[in-house]
Amino acid sequence: MSAQTSSAPARTAAAGPVITAAGPTPDKRPPTARRILGRSVWTLAVVLISVTTVMPLVWTLSTSLKPEGEILSSYLQLLPESPTLANYVTLFTDGPFGRYLTNSAIIALGGVATNLFFGGLAGYALAKLSFRGRGVVFSLFLGSMMVPGIITMVPTFLVLRRFPLVGGNDLFGEGGAGFINSYGAVLIPFAAGPFAVFFMRQFFQALPDELGDAARIDGASEFRIFWNIYLPLARAGLAVLGVLTFQAGWNSFLWPLIALNDPEMLTVQVGLAGYVNEYQTEYGPLLAGTILASLPVLVVFIFAQRYIIENFAHSGTK
Amino acid sequence: MSAAVSATRRQQTISAWIFLAVPVVLFAIFLLLPVIMAIGLSLTDYAVIGEFEWVGLANYARIVDDPIFWVAVRNTALYTVLYVPAGLVVALGTALLLNRSSRVSRVFRTLFYIPVVSSTVATAAIWFWLLNPQYGLLNAVLGWFGINGPAWLYESRWAMIAIVMMSVWAGFGANMIIYLGALQGVPGELVDAARVDGAGAFRVFWHVTLPAISRATFLILTLLLIAAFQVFDQAYVLTKGGPGNSTLTLVYYIYDRGFGRLEMGYASALSFVLFLVILVFSVANARATGRERDR
Numbered sequence: 001m002s003a004q005t006s007s008a009p010a011r012t013a014a015a016g017p018v019i020t021a022a023g024p025t026p027d028k029r030p031p032t033a034r035r036i037l038g039r040s041v042w043t044l045a046v047v048l049i050s051v052t053t054v055m056p057l058v059w060t061l062s063t064s065l066k067p068e069g070e071i072l073s074s075y076l077q078l079l080p081e082s083p084t085l086a087n088y089v090t091l092f093t094d095g096p097f098g099r100y101l102t103n104s105a106i107i108a109l110g111g112v113a114t115n116l117f118f119g120g121l122a123g124y125a126l127a128k129l130s131f132r133g134r135g136v137v138f139s140l141f142l143g144s145m146m147v148p149g150i151i152t153m154v155p156t157f158l159v160l161r162r163f164p165l166v167g168g169n170d171l172f173g174e175g176g177a178g179f180i181n182s183y184g185a186v187l188i189p190f191a192a193g194p195f196a197v198f199f200m201r202q203f204f205q206a207l208p209d210e211l212g213d214a215a216r217i218d219g220a221s222e223f224r225i226f227w228n229i230y231l232p233l234a235r236a237g238l239a240v241l242g243v244l245t246f247q248a249g250w251n252s253f254l255w256p257l258i259a260l261n262d263p264e265m266l267t268v269q270v271g272l273a274g275y276v277n278e279y280q281t282e283y284g285p286l287l288a289g290t291i292l293a294s295l296p297v298l299v300v301f302i303f304a305q306r307y308i309i310e311n312f313a314h315s316g317t318k
Numbered sequence: 319m320s321a322a323v324s325a326t327r328r329q330q331t332i333s334a335w336i337f338l339a340v341p342v343v344l345f346a347i348f349l350l351l352p353v354i355m356a357i358g359l360s361l362t363d364y365a366v367i368g369e370f371e372w373v374g375l376a377n378y379a380r381i382v383d384d385p386i387f388w389v390a391v392r393n394t395a396l397y398t399v400l401y402v403p404a405g406l407v408v409a410l411g412t413a414l415l416l417n418r419s420s421r422v423s424r425v426f427r428t429l430f431y432i433p434v435v436s437s438t439v440a441t442a443a444i445w446f447w448l449l450n451p452q453y454g455l456l457n458a459v460l461g462w463f464g465i466n467g468p469a470w471l472y473e474s475r476w477a478m479i480a481i482v483m484m485s486v487w488a489g490f491g492a493n494m495i496i497y498l499g500a501l502q503g504v505p506g507e508l509v510d511a512a513r514v515d516g517a518g519a520f521r522v523f524w525h526v527t528l529p530a531i532s533r534a535t536f537l538i539l540t541l542l543l544i545a546a547f548q549v550f551d552q553a554y555v556l557t558k559g560g561p562g563n564s565t566l567t568l569v570y571y572i573y574d575r576g577f578g579r580l581e582m583g584y585a586s587a588l589s590f591v592l593f594l595v596i597l598v599f600s601v602a603n604a605r606a607t608g609r610e611r612d613r
Contacts, residue, residue, distance in 0.1 A: 053433050060443075122340070122341045131327075131331035131334040151589050152356065155352035188348075294440045
């Protein structure tokens with residue numbers, strides 16, 4: 001290790017903490033019994049933990065593909081004897097599961113579109129435009145991320161319900177249900193969250209000011225500078241924010257549970273939660289629903305996982 | 319020249335406020351206004367239907383004498399006491415295991431992270447099946463070791479413990495990633511120096527690694543505490559607060575009062591109490607990290 005220090009200090013620094021973990025270090029010393037034992041223990045440990053994290057999902061998938069009679073009789077069998085999609089078909093024929101999926105898709109994708117656009121615009125303004133009040137606005141957004149959702153839950157419901165001139169309401173918010181039981185009830189309050197603004201601001205701040213200054217001299221409008229010069233450079237940030245917003249929107253539960261209770265308007269998470277109690281003994285449809293409710297976020301994660309995990313590591317340490 | 323500069327500044331100010339308009343308006347309507355309304359509502363007996371009156375601090379006085387509130391406090395405290403240390407230790411342990419730069423460890427990092435991606439409802443549904451007393455995988459595995467597993471969600475002694483296990487499983491990956499980031503920043507020379515001085519692996523960990531990642535520990539601790547105080551989804555989906563109120567948490571109680579029984583005034587008072595508790599922890603965190611930064 002000391003021989004490496006002089007030639008490649010950066011590498012040593014990165015490899016340094018490895019020593020603290022019980023196990024082998026990637027050097028070329030001859031394998032001793034102790035090192036082989038260490039490597040085996042390490043492998044056993046990580047494989048066991050992976051089984052714990054992945055196995056429940058695999059088992060859920062396997063159970064969802066078993067016919068009704070097989071689910072309980074051969075519950076420990078990983079591969080279904082006669083695989084079937086019957087449980088999935090039941091979901092769509094017995095109840096409005098397709099409707100739930102559509103509702104969740106509209107809410108999640110709508111949230112992505114508004115948060116990327118408005119979060120990008122506001123983040124850009126806070127990072128690249130100089131104006132009085134910038135510090136105050138930024139502190140307000142930052143501080144609001146610390147306010148737990150529970151405090152605003154009841155009043156936000158009332159604001160949406162009593163919103164004037166919407167959903168049958170008159171000018172004073174009387175007479176109708178306002179935004180409640182419409183997509184707006186979930187889309188509008190979270191259309192431009194403080195996290196999106198903060199996240200995009202951090203991203204734009206890392207880009208040089210000179211690009212905008214040059215365009216400004218050429219007489220470009222501020223929106224054109226944002227849209228044509230800076231936004232394309234922030235593509236990676238937009239992608240990460242888009243994935244995180246999609247996940248949050250697709251997976252959200254408490255607020256859709258409160259704001260959407262018309263059976264036609266339920267999201268897939270709220271619909272699935274109902275199945276847990278409804279299908280006490282019918283695990284087939286419940287677990288098929290679980291797979292469908294998890295699939296979109298899992299697919300997105302698999303494609304974007306490197307960016308997500310790396311970005312997450314940064315946001316935690318900075 | 320100065321006229322041109324001030325013209326640009328004015329132009330930028332106007333543009334900035336237009337760019338910020340939507341988030342600022344939403345902030346005012348869906349955060350500022352609700353927080354003020356919550357304080358106001360908590361002083362009334364508002365119940366959606368019918369007239370309502372100002373009742374002063376009566377709601378707060380009622381909280382003190384509300385036995386179910388204290389049950390919810392006890393359950394939330396039990397969840398917090400179990401979940402926070404377990405979540406912290408599992409996140410740190412797995413981060414230490416994976417803290418090496420190899421392709422293999424990156425693959426396992428992804429596998430460890432997978433539960434984080436699923437929603438709490440999907441996770442709860444999966445665990446509903448895992449925890450089935452007769453046909454669940456968990457009791458089957460315990461059976462291999464000769465242990466007769468409990469009925470988990472159907473026993474008031476075990477239901478909360480089952481929810482804690484599920485929550486640790488579902489959430490540790492995210493905090494593991496924060497720890498991995500922090501471990502990358504532990505100075506290698508320090509570890510080497512301690513090694514040269516003859517410190518064993520445990521002493522190096524305790525005296526070098528752990529102090530070097532204290533900021534991450536504090537951040538994770540705060541995140542875990544704030545999440546623990548607001549636990550809801552798991553209890554709602556799996557047990558509906560039962561059996562015998564043993565998994566009735568504070569947020570569940572607020573939800574039930576506000577949207578189940580429509581006692582929105584009382585629910586607002588309850589949520590304001592919870593908000594103050596969370597605020598204390600958030601401010602403590604902000605101060606401690608601020609002090610770290612000044613040092």
